[in-house]
Amino acid sequence: MKYILVASLVLGGVLMAGQNNMVPSFSDFDGNRDGKVTQEEFETTQQQRMAEKAEAGRMLKNAGNAPTFADIDTNNDGSFDSIEFSAHQVKQRGVKQSMGMGKGMGQGAVK
Numbered sequence: 001m002k003y004i005l006v007a008s009l010v011l012g013g014v015l016m017a018g019q020n021n022m023v024p025s026f027s028d029f030d031g032n033r034d035g036k037v038t039q040e041e042f043e044t045t046q047q048q049r050m051a052e053k054a055e056a057g058r059m060l061k062n063a064g065n066a067p068t069f070a071d072i073d074t075n076n077d078g079s080f081d082s083i084e085f086s087a088h089q090v091k092q093r094g095v096k097q098s099m100g101m102g103k104g105m106g107q108g109a110v111k
Helices: 002-020 039-055 082-098
Strands: none
Touching: none
């Protein structure tokens, strides 16, 4: 009986941790649901996410490396759409993989 309880708690913790580490989606940033994200929407969402992590007692690793609005608004029109957002995410995944990240525990790491 104790084994089942411990296993349930561990599994629940793993699932909860995975949800909290999720990469934000475009809709997370598009507060007014108009299909574009302004710098104000972007910064508000980033601040909310950081506050939630801090309240949960999670370390704010790599906060200084977070993308800026200008990193995503590649056409410099003052907002970004889902296409620019997706292109930025694909670019970020490529950077992480080229650094040996995102391949599992120690897989692909430079030694």
